[in-house]
Amino acid sequence: MSRIVYVNGEFLPEEDAKISIFDRGFLMADGVYEVTSVLNGKLVDYDGHLTRLERSLTALDMPEPEGMDALLEIHRELVKRNNLKEGGVYLQITRGAADRDFLYPEHPKPSLVMFTLAMTLKKSPKAEKGLKIISIEDQRWGRRDIKTVQLLYPSMGKMMAKDAGADDAWMVEDGFVTEGTSNNAYIVTRAGTIVTRQLSNDILHGITRAAVLRFAREAQMQVEERPFTMDEAKDAAEAFITSATTFVTGVVEIDGVTLGDGAPGPVSRRLREIYIEEAEKMAV
Template sequence: MSRIVYVNGAYVPEEEAKISVFDRGFVFGDGIYEVSAVIDGKLVDNDAHMARLGRSLKMIDVPAPMSDEDIIAMQNELIKRNNLTEGVVYMQITRGAADRDFVYSKDMTPSLVAYTQVKNLTASAAQKNGIAIHVVEDIRWQRRDIKTVMLLAQVLAKQEATAHGCQDAWMQEDGYITEGASSSAFIITEDGTLIVRPNSNAILPGCTRIAMLKIAEEQNLKVEDRRFTLEEAFKAKEAFQTSASGFVTPVVKIAGTVIADGKPGPITRSLQEKYIEVAKAV
């Protein structure tokens, strides 16, 4: 049976899921998206994702197509109809469809599309063994805190990482790491301090990051909100990244430099295990 997709009020087989060629998300990248994890058929950190969805819509002046309660009900209906046990629910809201014009009408009807994807979130090879990171220059626009569908820079970064035999990419700007191509980047210093870049327009405020930092606080880890350089990352005791589709993923090599002994470290392992434990307890 084919996957069921939600398109503007209707649940349809993926082969029948269609949007207009004039949709501004397709024509201009004029829209935003969210990805919520699912474990044991239940949404993970979804309150944070819904809050960020609302913020992103406000930032680009797009009205919500329906209430938060209705969106959550739709997510759960997709999970049910697709028998999703573990994976993600992807949602995309665009300004809507109209003849091509940079200037948009205030009375446009937003478009909402959503679907599920089966993914191994809790026991992937990346989580078990860690990943190698390629580093690229951050060439994105200046409002990275908005979760826009304009992802060409991230596509190119991940493609370049793959070409270099790496599993993902981190971006740098003015000598400092900003974030991963689709993740928040962390290092742990020799004294066990967790370093993460402060939220600003330069990075996306990660939802998994929020939950992970709460766990770090409960484990009495020292956390510093500050920028860090690539050189600091090379000298780190441990490194990892967080995302809705990767949870807490160890990083064992950065730009060809092996981090510590090249294996996921004990602090990362502890955060990883506790995050999955908390997620499953929802």
């Protein structure tokens, strides 16, 4: 059976879904998105994703599309129609269709597109094995805190990692790690402190990041929010990433340097357990 998607007020088979070639998301990357994880048919951290979505729209002076008041119901209906038990729901809002112009259209009609993604989240093979990452220069624009569809450089970064025989890349700016291509980055010092870059325009304000740091502090783990270098990362006891679809996933190799015994460390494993347990309890 064909996947059912949502396009501007309609639930449609994916092969029948259409968007104008003049849509500014297509022409200008003038759009924002969110991905909400699904566990046991329920939405994880939905309120956090909605809050960040509204922040992104405000930052780009983009009006809300029709259907915003019913977003939770649309998410749930997509999950139901596609019988999705584990995976995610992708949501994208663009400024809509208009003649090609760098100036925003005066009376835009924003587009809202949503679809489901079937993925293995809890028993991820990569989480069991751990990730190998490389470092690359961060060449993105300056407002990384807005979750836009401008993902060309992160895509290039993932291809660089693949070509190097790695799983992903951490981006470096002015000597310090900003974040991964699609995730927030962390190290655990030899003293046991979790270190991750503080919130600013330089990184995405991860929804999973916020939850994981809260759980870490509740578990009496030491957390320090500051920039760290690749040399610090290579000398760390362990490292990990967080995102909506990876949860907490250990990093076992950085630029060819093996961390610890080459397996996900105890801090990342414990945080992954806590996050999944709490996510299942709080999912809507």
